[in-house]
Amino acid sequence: MATPSAHHAPAADRPARRSASPRSFLAAFAAGLLACSASLPTVAQQASGFDPSPPANTPGWPDRRHLPIEPYAPDLKLAPTVAGSDPAHWPKEIAAPEGAPNVLLVMMDDVGFGATETFGGPVPTPTFDRIANEGLRFNRFHTTALCSPTRAALITGRNHHVASTGIIMEFSTPYPGYHSLMSRSVGSIGEILTANGYGSAWFGKNHNVPDWQTSPAGPFDLWPTGLGFEYFYGFLGADAHQFRPAVYENTKPVDPYLGREDSYHFDADMADHAIQWMQTRKSVWPDRPLFAYYTPGTAHAPHHAPKEWRDRFKGKFDMGWDVLREQTFERQKQLGIIPANAVLNPTPDDYTRFDSLSPDMKRVVAREMEVYAAALAHSDYQVGRVLDALERMGELDNTLVIYIMGDNGSSAEDPTGVGITSEITVLGNNVMDRPEYMVENIEEFGGMWFQNHYSHGWAHAMNTPFQWDKKIASHLGGTRTGMAIRWPGHIKDPGAIRSQFTHVTDIVPTILEAAGLPAPETINGIRQVPMNGSSLVYAFNDPGARERHTTQYFEIVANQAIYHEGWIANTTPKRLPWVGRGDAHADPFNEYEWELYHLDEDFTQSRNLAAENPAKLQELRQLFLAEAGRNQVFPLDDRYIERVDPENRPKHNEGRTRFDFYEGTTRITEALAPNMKNTSFRITADIEVPQGGANGIIMTQGGWFGGNALMLQDGKPTYAYALSHYPEHKTTVQGAQPLAAGRHTIVMDFTYDGGGVGKGGNVVLSVDGSRVAEGRIDRTIPARVSADETLDIGEDAGTPVVRTYEVPFRFTGEIHKVTVDLPSAQGGMAGVAAPALD
Known part of the structure; x- marks a missing residue:
């Protein structure tokens, strides 16, 4: 396995453009031949028709090691007249190697190893079954254990810290392995394939743009279209409300649900766009291969599915998660997904037991699992629609399909044991659910007005048979997920299982070998860091092939592990998966307890051999230090929620107390918006009301699950505030009279009580200086x-703060300017006079 240096290699000069001088051209050609002779094609490259030496009729072109590749035009004699010049031919444009397949790369979100029927679990996923049955299952495939890091590793072929994504975007810190500003020296698979003649598109979840760059104001260089993908249709953050998602088409915000609110679901919409894109590309360029990166936000919370899908699973999970784990374990053995001698790890004592719940709460948690299953099954169905479209076009048998069922293990980030109705409410703002509210609103789970997440008991069952869950990179419950590959004509034993150790960084090298392409040495003149992964093509037709990815470190939030040649050494977690804050450790490498497992003999990481074999443990711990040093893992940091505290985040608004906004400004993310939490603030709106009055939003932030809105309702100045989606957390303050036609200044003053975070305060609405x-x-x-x-x-955009209006509730007057003022360092509203109140 190649490993990069601790720092990215310096940029190389862009190769000189071709000269018209025959002597300089021949010199360059000779140098190119010498360079090419150092690399021989692999068996797969030969099979695909790829030859790294230049074609005889186009000397020196294309050199696919250096991207982009300019069109080839032979040197011509050019004279003042056409008659005196050499006959001209159109420049030869770059094309993919002959026989290069289409590539469909699918990855679901937060799906554990034991969730799908394909891997012995309870959720039917017929499309995943099809890929596995017509291709191969890989039962030792590994992720990083967390969203953004896995996604960065997937699209680059490098370890997540090498791609500066050692943590999710929202929690990034300034260190090289964690700052989330992915270097140009780790080019994406989108850049590589596009530059080699593929059409490329990204559909669904991104979560690889630094959170302070996720607004329509850019910069866009780390958005999908800035990373080489020709088209993007999806969302940028950690999750999306499936009925009201914040979608971007390329870099333009769109609201695709408008006009079809009763039937819209993002997974179906995403499949529609993927199908349309593929059909358009093949209609115009039938001979050019496609690369579609298709990555739904399902089954990350919120678990949303159409009602008819939710109802299909009623009563299917009444047995509870403890019984379900045992049932899944037995099915996995029957399918051969796990060895006959595999051990089912016990559930940790800290996890809630299903039998300890009241009958009402058993009903609630069963419904949570029903909607999770519905969401995942519905999303898999949409992937099936994409496959069907490829089949109708006659392209499916020329398509390499890689289907990764989970960017990490299932999420046990529920602190209650009975699930939650809104993750931002409970996890973000510590507003706990009321059990009676959950029972009364049981049919809301999976629907528009909940952002629900299931019990950590269900998550642990989805990760059967392993220890721990998402975020715990030290154990297989966090890192091991299901994966299947289909490539007709290249897999001789369809339906078989492969058990070589594999890692998410292996996917890009696999795609490149299948396409007959080398890993580039430079992209846009930037020297590329070597890839960490190893192609999986070697194992396609040799079940006994010796694994090539023999060493792999893991680290997320200081949960550490090192795999090497069948052994794994790993730390014992210091925090439960749902604990966001806790005691920080100065030296996690030495302060954490270490465990040792022989995975070649213990498939489920169940027998700790640390006491029996301390020498092996010490050997692997030293190897971890070496790999961590090479891959920008240091410093180890076991803070999680603490990383988002203001003092730890980029201070793009530092010292700024006045924010001016103008009509049409939308999608300003929280990292870039004025921080109106835990402080007094003032909103001043300069508006114009036409004859007949006006209605609509003047300014809003957030929505139904937390937010505020200044607006005109029935022509009256109105301020609405929501701590959460609970009815007792909704507040509306409204003037008595509609505004007359003409220009007005509306001021909303909020005076914070102080004395801590999340405290109350008083609202005063004024119009033209009068309260x-x-x-x-x-x-x-x-x-x-x-x-x-x-x-x-x-x-x-999205959901309303209160249900007395419907989005988008566009303002029907004119907004000249909206200003938000925050207290200055001296404690007052800088440069703002207090309104004259009656």
Whole structure:
């Protein structure tokens, strides 16, 4: 396995353009031949028709080691007249190697090893079954244990810290392995394939753009279209409300649900766009291969599915998660997914037991699992629609399909043991659910007005038979997920299982070998860091082939592990998966306890051999240090939620107390918006009301699950605030009279009580210097307004703050300017005079 240096290699000069001088051209050609002779094609490259030496009729072209590749035109004699010049031919444009397949790369979100029927679990996924039955299952495939890091490793072929993505975007820190600003020296598979003649597109979840760059104001160089993908249709953050997602088409925000609110679901919409894109590309360029990176946000919370899909699973999970783990374990053995001598790890004592719940809460948690299963099954169905479209076009048998069922293990980030109705409410703002509310609203699970997540008991069952869950990179429950590959004509034993150790960094090398392409040495003149992964093509037709990915470190939030030649040494977690804050450790490598397992003999990481074989443990710990040093893993840091504290984040608004916004400004993310939490603030709106009055949003941030909105309702100035989706957390302050036609200044003053976070405060609404309404907000949002909704001027995208209006509720007057003022360092609203109140 290749490993990069601790720092990215310096940029190389761009290769000189071709000279018209025959002597200089021949010199360059000779140098190119010498360079090419150092590399011989692999068996797969020969089979695909790829030859790294230049074709005889196009000397020196294409050199696929250096991207992009300019069109080839032979040197011509050019004279003042056409008659005196050499006959001209159109320049030869870059094309993919002959026989290069289409590539469909699918990855689901937060799906554990034991979730799908394909790997012995309870959720039917017929499309995943099809890929596995017509191709291969890989039962020792590994992720990084967390969203953004896995995604960065997947698209680059490098370890996540090498791609500066050692943690999710929202929690990045300034260290080289963690700052989330992915270097140009780790080019993406989109850049490589596009530059080699593929059409490329990215559909669904991104979560690889630094959170302070996720607005329509850019910069866009780390967005999918800035990473070499020709087309993007999806969302940028950690999750999406499936009925009201914040979608971008390339870099333009769109609201695709408008006009079809009753039937819209993002997974179906995403499949529609993928199918349309593929059909358009093949209609115009039938001979050019496609690369589609298809990555739904399912089954990350919120678990949303159409009602008819939710109802299909009623009563299917009444047995509870403890029984389900045992049932899954037995099915896995029957299918041969795990060895006959595999051990089912016991559930940790800290996890809630199903039998300890009341009958009502058993009903609630069973419904949570029903909607999780519905969401995953529905999403798999949409992948099937994409496959069907390829088949109708006659392209499926020329398509390499890689289907990864989970970017990490299932998420046990539920602190209650009975699930939650809104992850931002509970996990972000520590507003706990009321059991009676969950029972009364049981049919809301999976629907529009909940952002539900299931019990950590269900998550652990989805990760059967392993220890631990998502975020715990030290154990297989966090890192091992199901994966299947289909490539007709290249896999001789369809339906078989492969058990070589494999890792998410192996996917890009696999695609490149299948396409007959070398890993580039430079992209846009930037020297590329060597890839960490190893192609899996060697194992396609040799079940006994010796694994080539023999060493792999793991690290997320200081949960550490090192795999080497059948052994794994790993730390014991210090925090449960749902614990976001806790005691920080100065030296996690030495302060954490270490365990040792022989995975070649112990498939499920169940027998700790640390006491029996201390020498092996010490050997592997030293290897971890060496790999961590080579891959930018240091410093080890076991803080999680603490990383998002203001003092730890980029201070793009540092010192700024006045924010001016203008009509049409939308999708301003929380990292870039004024921080109106735990402080007094003022919103001043300069608006114009036409004859007949006006209605609509002036400014809003967030939505139903937490947020605030200044608007005109029935022509009246109105301020709405939501701590959460609970009815007792909704507050509306409204003036008594509609505004007359003409220009007006509306001021909303919020005076914070102080004394800590999440405290209350008083609201005063004024129009043209006169007070028109006042009210009280008893509790406010302490930590995070929203994970997916934004600040918008003149409209509301996503969900409404209160249900007395429907999005987008666009303002029907004119907004000249909206200003948000925060207290200055001296404690007052800088440069703002207090309104004259009656």
